[in-house]
Amino acid sequence: xxxxxxxxxxxxxxxxxxxxxxxxxxxxxxxxxxxxxxxxxxxxxxxxxxxxxxxxxxxxxxxxxxxxxxxxxxxxxxxxxxxxxxxxxxxxxxxxxxxxxxxx
Amino acid sequence: xxxxxxxxxxxxxxxxxxxxxxxxxxxxxxxxxxxxxxxxxxxxxxxxxxxxxxxxxxxxxxxxxxxxxxxxxxxxxxxxxxxxxxxxxxxxxxxxxxxxxxxxxxxxxxxxxxxxxxxxxxxxxxxxxxxxxxxxxxxxxxxxxxxxxxxxxxxxxxxxxxxxxxxxxxxxxxxxxxxxxxxxxxxxxxxxxxxxxxxxxxxxxxxxxxxxxxxxxxxxxxxxxxxxxxxxxxxxxxxxxxxxxxxxxxxxxxxxxxxxxxxxxxxxxxxxxxxxxx
Numbered sequence: 031x032x033x034x035x036x037x038x039x040x041x042x043x044x045x046x047x048x049x050x051x052x053x054x055x056x057x058x059x060x061x062x063x064x065x066x067x068x069x070x071x072x073x074x075x076x077x078x079x080x081x082x083x084x085x086x087x088x089x090x091x092x093x094x095x096x097x098x099x100x101x102x103x104x105x106x107x108x109x110x111x112x113x114x115x116x117x118x119x120x121x122x123x124x125x126x127x128x129x130x131x132x133x134x
Numbered sequence: 135x136x137x138x139x140x141x142x143x144x145x146x147x148x149x150x151x152x153x154x155x156x157x158x159x160x161x162x163x164x165x166x167x168x169x170x171x172x173x174x175x176x177x178x179x180x181x182x183x184x185x186x187x188x189x190x191x192x193x194x195x196x197x198x199x200x201x202x203x204x205x206x207x208x209x210x211x212x213x214x215x216x217x218x219x220x221x222x223x224x225x226x227x228x229x230x231x232x233x234x235x236x237x238x239x240x241x242x243x244x245x246x247x248x249x250x251x252x253x254x255x256x257x258x259x260x261x262x263x264x265x266x267x268x269x270x271x272x273x274x275x276x277x278x279x280x281x282x283x284x285x286x287x288x289x290x291x292x293x294x295x296x297x298x299x300x301x302x303x304x305x306x307x308x309x310x311x312x313x314x315x316x317x318x319x320x321x322x323x324x325x326x327x328x329x330x331x332x333x334x335x336x337x338x339x340x341x342x343x344x345x346x347x348x349x350x351x352x353x354x355x356x357x358x359x360x361x362x363x364x365x366x367x368x369x370x371x372x373x374x375x376x377x378x379x380x381x382x383x384x385x386x387x388x389x390x391x392x393x394x395x396x397x398x399x400x401x402x403x404x405x406x407x408x409x410x411x412x
Contacts (some may be wrong), residue, residue, distance in 0.1 A: 036203060051203040098361065101203060 035129035037117045039109075046109045046133055048080065048088075050102045052118055058094040074122055078102065081116045082109055109133050151327055153316050158399055159298045159308055164381030166331075166399055170347050174335065182348030183403045185411065189207060189335045190342055193200030197410065206283055206356040206408040209363045216277055221266040226239050227281070230262035239289035240405055243394050245304040247330060252394045255282050256365055257385050273384035279354045283363055286354060286407030293404055294351060296397040307387075311395025314388055315346070326392075327394035341412065350397045352409025366393055 037050040052075070059072025072094065080088040081103045109115075111133055118128035152165035170182070172191065181188040187197045217235065220226050229232035243254040245247040253261070256278050260270040271278040297307045315326045326346065329338065334345035360368075367389045369379030382388040 036207070038202075049202060049206075051205075097253055099205070099208070 033129065034127045035117055035119070037115070037129050037131045039115050039131055041109060041111050041133050041134040044107050045105050046107070046115075047105045048103065048115065048117070051131075052078075052100050052102065052119060054099065054119070054121065056094070056096055056098045056100065060094075072122060075100070075119045076122050078117070079117045080104075081118070082106070083113060151316070151331060153327070159305075160353065163209065163399055163401065166347060169344055170334075171187060174345070179402075180404055182345060182400075183351040183406050185348060185352070185409075186335075186345040188341040188348070189345070193342065193412070200410055204356070204411050205358075206354075206363055209280045209283045209354075209356065210287045210408065213280035213282070213287075216281050217284050221263070223266055225261065225266050227262055230258070230265070234286045235285060237292060239286050240292040240294050241296070243390065243397055245297065245299055245301065245307070245394075247299075250303040251347065252304070252390050254366075254385065254393055255285060256367070257390070259285075260385075262288070273365060274371070275360075275362060275364045279363040279365050279368075282365060282390050283354045283408040286405065289405050290407065291404060294397060294401050296394070296401055298398050299395070307391045307394055308398065310387070311391035311393070314392045315395055319374065320377035322377040324377045324393070326373070346396065346399065348400055348403055350400050350401050351405050352407045353410075354408045356408060356410045358410075358412050 034053040035050060036052075037048065039046055051082055054075055056075065057070050057073040058068065062068065063070050063072050069128040073093045074094055074096065078088070078090040078092060079086055088104055090102070092100075103128045113133045114130055115133060116128055116130045118126060135287055152162070152169040154161065154165065157165070167179075168179075177188050184194070184197075187194040217227050228236075231238055242258070245252050245254045256273055258283055259278060260273075271281075298304050318325045318328070329343045330346040330349070333343050336343055337389055350366060353369075354363050355366075355369065356363050357369070365384065367384035370389045370392060371384060374381045
């Protein structure tokens with residue numbers, strides 16, 4: 031799977047801010063293809079998780095309301111500079127991708 | 135809406151538009167700069183390349199946080215891939231441009247002495263394709279925008295330096311662009327200048343009007359309204375439709391002339407394409 035996640039994490043004080051941009055069509059399944067007139071099948075991320083030092087710090091359950099190429103940002107406490115973070119997504123077709131980054 | 139129109143109309147009459155018929159391009163440029171200097175005394179010259187974000191602190195803060203993960207990044211990556219993919223005959227885009235097509239956007243649009251035409255980046259891309267036996271790309275979005283975005287990205291940091299030589303053909307195209315900019319059009323009877331000179335920095339419904347100075351530096355642009363990248367001529371068409379005028383063809387003589395005029399007027403500004411806008 032081609033890399034679809036760009037993620038950065040920054041520590042300020044005791045709060046880490048994680049920002050990520052995910053490349054994904056996020057098709058709702060309600061849009062018709064202009065050329066064929068057929069419905070484009072639903073293809074969207076259902077779950078996003080973020081792990082830090084083996085702990086899950088975020089679980090996001092997404093649906094069709096999230097737009098194409100979603101941007102995600104969240105904050106959590108309890109990390110240090112140099113710690114590793116892994117962001118992962120799974121979509122409704124079963125595909126997934128993950129990306130690791132280091133907190134700075 | 136009527137109130138807005140009457141305000142715009144009043145301003146058009148009240149404000150002295152920096153328009154002198156038959157002035158030289160250099161004179162036009164000086165007048166336009168002086169107008170904006172007077173209008174926005176606190177805005178540094180180079181900041182005009184950021185459009186409305188040079189004028190409004192709140193939207194600037196939002197824009198800067200979007201630039202953290204620029205929405206055009208994926209298009210630039212795709213553009214780089216397309217730029218480096220050889221045509222069927224084995225050649226690449228690099229063979230059509232000076233310096234292999236890297237860091238050259240500041241010279242466009244350029245006046246070609248041989249043909250007497252003004253060539254824009256997008257037109258040059260298609261000329262390259264056709265001379266290498268490939269079909270031309272559509273001009274408003276898609277691959278052409280991605281390739282232009284990559285070329286714009288490699289030209290970041292360069293100062294725009296469009297040349298209008300002392301050639302009657304070039305001056306005619308420049309004049310045509312200038313006329314288009316100041317002529318009223320559409321059901322709403324508005325000229326580009328009405329919004330982007332007289333009313334620059336003011337609101338039209340929920341949007342801020344950008345000053346014409348710096349208009350072209352950040353194209354192609356990822357416009358949130360489009361949800362994708364688009365070219366300058368796509369925006370020209372959209373803008374004309376917004377005043378309820380029929381849009382001209384992308385890369386047709388009208389918009390090419392307009393781009394020539396607008397780009398000359400933004401000479402000296404540092405290129406910052408591709409950009410992201412609301």
